[in-house]
Amino acid sequence: xxxxxxxxxxxxxxxxxxxxxxxxxxxxxxxxxxxxxxxxxxxxxxxxxxxxxxxxxxxxxxxxxxxxxxxxxxxxxxxxxxxxxxxxxxxxxxxxxx
Amino acid sequence: xxxxxxxxxxxxxxxxxxxxxxxxxxxxxxxxxxxxxxxxxxxxxxxxxxxxxxxxxxxxxxxxxxxxxxxxxxxxxxxxxxxxxxxxxxxxxxxxxxxxxxxxxxxxxxxxxxxxxxxxxxxxxxxxxxxxxxxxxxxxxxxxxxxxxxxxxxxxxxxxxxxxx
Amino acid sequence: xxxxxxxxxxxxxxxxxxxxxxxxxxxxxxxxxxxxxxxxxxxxxxxxxxxxxxxxxxxxxxxxxxxxxxxxxxxxxxxxxxxxxxxxxxxxxxxxxxxxxxxxxxxxxxxxxxxxxxxxxxxxxxxxxxxxxxxxxxxxxxxxxxxxxxxxxxxxxxxxxxxxxxxxxxxxxxxxxxxxxxxxxxxxxxxxxxxxxxxxxxxxxxxxxxxxxxxxxxxxxxxxxxxxxxxxxxxxxxxxxxxxxxxxxxxxxxxxxxxxxxxxxxxxxxxxxxxxxxxxxxxxxxxxxxxxxxxxxxxxxxxxxxxxxxxxxxxxxxxxxxxxxxxxxxxxxxxxxxxxxxxxxxxxxxxxxxxxxxxxxxxxxxxxxxxxxxxxxxxxxxx
Numbered sequence: 001x002x003x004x005x006x007x008x009x010x011x012x013x014x015x016x017x018x019x020x021x022x023x024x025x026x027x028x029x030x031x032x033x034x035x036x037x038x039x040x041x042x043x044x045x046x047x048x049x050x051x052x053x054x055x056x057x058x059x060x061x062x063x064x065x066x067x068x069x070x071x072x073x074x075x076x077x078x079x080x081x082x083x084x085x086x087x088x089x090x091x092x093x094x095x096x097x098x
Numbered sequence: 099x100x101x102x103x104x105x106x107x108x109x110x111x112x113x114x115x116x117x118x119x120x121x122x123x124x125x126x127x128x129x130x131x132x133x134x135x136x137x138x139x140x141x142x143x144x145x146x147x148x149x150x151x152x153x154x155x156x157x158x159x160x161x162x163x164x165x166x167x168x169x170x171x172x173x174x175x176x177x178x179x180x181x182x183x184x185x186x187x188x189x190x191x192x193x194x195x196x197x198x199x200x201x202x203x204x205x206x207x208x209x210x211x212x213x214x215x216x217x218x219x220x221x222x223x224x225x226x227x228x229x230x231x232x233x234x235x236x237x238x239x240x241x242x243x244x245x246x247x248x249x250x251x252x253x254x255x256x257x258x259x260x261x262x263x
Numbered sequence: 264x265x266x267x268x269x270x271x272x273x274x275x276x277x278x279x280x281x282x283x284x285x286x287x288x289x290x291x292x293x294x295x296x297x298x299x300x301x302x303x304x305x306x307x308x309x310x311x312x313x314x315x316x317x318x319x320x321x322x323x324x325x326x327x328x329x330x331x332x333x334x335x336x337x338x339x340x341x342x343x344x345x346x347x348x349x350x351x352x353x354x355x356x357x358x359x360x361x362x363x364x365x366x367x368x369x370x371x372x373x374x375x376x377x378x379x380x381x382x383x384x385x386x387x388x389x390x391x392x393x394x395x396x397x398x399x400x401x402x403x404x405x406x407x408x409x410x411x412x413x414x415x416x417x418x419x420x421x422x423x424x425x426x427x428x429x430x431x432x433x434x435x436x437x438x439x440x441x442x443x444x445x446x447x448x449x450x451x452x453x454x455x456x457x458x459x460x461x462x463x464x465x466x467x468x469x470x471x472x473x474x475x476x477x478x479x480x481x482x483x484x485x486x487x488x489x490x491x492x493x494x495x496x497x498x499x500x501x502x503x504x505x506x507x508x509x510x511x512x513x514x515x516x517x518x519x520x521x522x523x524x525x526x527x528x529x530x531x532x533x534x535x536x537x538x539x540x541x542x543x544x545x546x547x548x549x550x551x552x553x554x555x556x557x558x559x560x561x562x563x564x565x566x567x568x569x570x571x572x573x574x575x576x577x578x579x580x581x582x583x584x585x586x587x588x589x590x591x592x593x594x595x596x597x598x599x600x601x602x603x604x605x606x607x608x609x610x611x612x613x614x615x616x617x618x619x620x621x622x623x624x625x626x627x628x629x630x631x632x633x634x635x636x637x638x639x640x641x642x643x644x645x646x
Contacts, residue, residue: 161392
């Protein structure tokens with residue numbers, strides 16, 4: 001089951017990558033990043049099961065904390081962005097692009 | 099038996115993830131299909147012996163993080179978000195290629211056979227084992243993560259506040 | 264086999280079939296008593312009114328015979344799915360509630376809880392957090408601005424109160440040293456001397472009669488502040504008055520379930536009503552000793568009756584008494600919720616959020632600190 005779980009983790013990570021690269025809705029991009037973090041969590045839990053070592057689960061706890069912080073700040077930025085640009089399209093937030 | 103449950107959870111997780119990424123019309127439906135992924139991942143964690151992580155997955159990801167996403171979508175009152183401007187086939191093709199390449203590359207890195215998983219000690223993955231480790235070996239990381247959460251909270255409040263003055 | 268039958272009986276019969284129609288009747292009668300009215304008594308079947316007990320049946324027939332309407336522009340799938348998502352969590356929670364202890368009949372052991380999991384209370388929280396989606400999906404899919412406002416309020420309120428709900432009973436976990444609900448109930452099957460700690464202060468001599476005062480070792484006596492905070496949070500989670508800002512009739516018409524009709528509306532109502540006994544079960548298990556009978560621990564009952572009638576019979580009697588004690592306490596908790604619901608007016612929405620983040624959160628953190636300090640003191644002085 002550990003092997004299958006790691007393969008599932010790779011698939012989910014790839015789906016998350018595609019979402020973060022292709023979609024232009026900021027909220028969906030943030031959700032895709034959450035999906036990638038989740039895929040990493042799954043791999044960590046699977047390896048923790050493989051070696052019966054709870055250290056991997058400790059790392060998952062930290063990732064959950066980071067994900068929560070990321071969502072809080074990220075959505076704060078999204079709201080500020082929407083207020084200024086009236087849009088959630090990432091391409092409308094290109095003021096600093098050369 | 100447990101293999102089939104695992105495969106069911108895995109299929110649900112992949113379907114939910116695809117539903118989130120491919121649904122271009124409706125952000126709320128996308129977020130809700132992400133919930134399916136989160137919940138089935140929680141089930142898989144429990145099957146892998148990480149009980150506490152499995153429950154926290156549902157509690158934090160499904161119960162809080164995605165709800166916050168939905169809250170923001172409702173706050174900004176977005177009913178449809180199909181962006182009208184160009185379809186951008188090039189970006190999509192490059193993104194999809196990169197994604198498939200990432201999946202194939204990551205799976206290619208795996209060994210063909212994993213060795214037999216180690217026997218689980220008593221209470222593995224329960225809150226007693228995890229907490230005992232969290233407050234001894236990993237206490238520094240724990241404290242730092244609390245600081246991170248505090249700064250994120252302050253930052254979010256300042257970012258989202260309407261500048262009245 | 265007996266075990267499975269008993270467990271199924273508890274869930275299906277007592278809670279779904281028995282409690283739920285009864286509880287709408289209780290609510291009507293309680294509000295009538297509190298407002299000096301007679302209350303529901305008109306539904307009759309060939310002249311028999313049964314004190315209004317036929318009203319729940321009439322309600323259900325009425326709801327089933329109404330049109331199941333989906334508004335134009337609504338997201339059909341989510342609109343149909345939302346009531347189901349709202350009601351399922353309330354039912355699953357019952358799986359981890361112990362409605363009796365563990366009983367040994369000769370070689371076999373009978374444990375009266377459906378799923379005895381190590382992390383029972385976390386299961387309650389996780390399932391409760393899923394319940395938010397019912398309100399969110401309903402409000403968003405209805406294509407109605409009142410509904411949308413209602414579900415925004417619901418999601419913000421429920422997330423906020425989940426945080427404080429968990430924190431408000433951390434002190435309780437520190438006292439019980441477990442997250443397992445059956446173990447918590449068994450821990451409370453005991454009593455303690457109320458003023459026993461005075462003897463350890465040094466120099467103070469307690470009059471003998473004061474030393475005799477005993478209290479059951481229940482959560483409410485060990486964590487009174489925790490009880491008040493937890494009760495507030497869990498009532499806010501249920502979105503019933505005084506915390507019904509998400510549906511507030513006078514502001515949002517009916518909030519997130521505005522566009523629902525017939526039995527789908529009935530399912531939302533059922534979910535709210537069903538949560539009342541479920542909350543009663545949780546409160547009883549955490550704070551009122553679960554199935555425990557005050558001052559009569561299980562061993563005392565079994566040895567007292569067993570002396571005359573034999574061990575097996577005594578254990579059976581004990582089982583029945585414990586389940587009865589549990590049901591009586593749950594009934595009292597339901598009464599408490601009804602009384603609060605008909606006493607307090609609705610909070611304004613900003614007051615609800617202020618109460619959560621500015622009052623309950625600091626108080627529950629203080630509660631954790633004080634509890635920790637007392638536990639350290641007790642371990643240093645007494646043990």
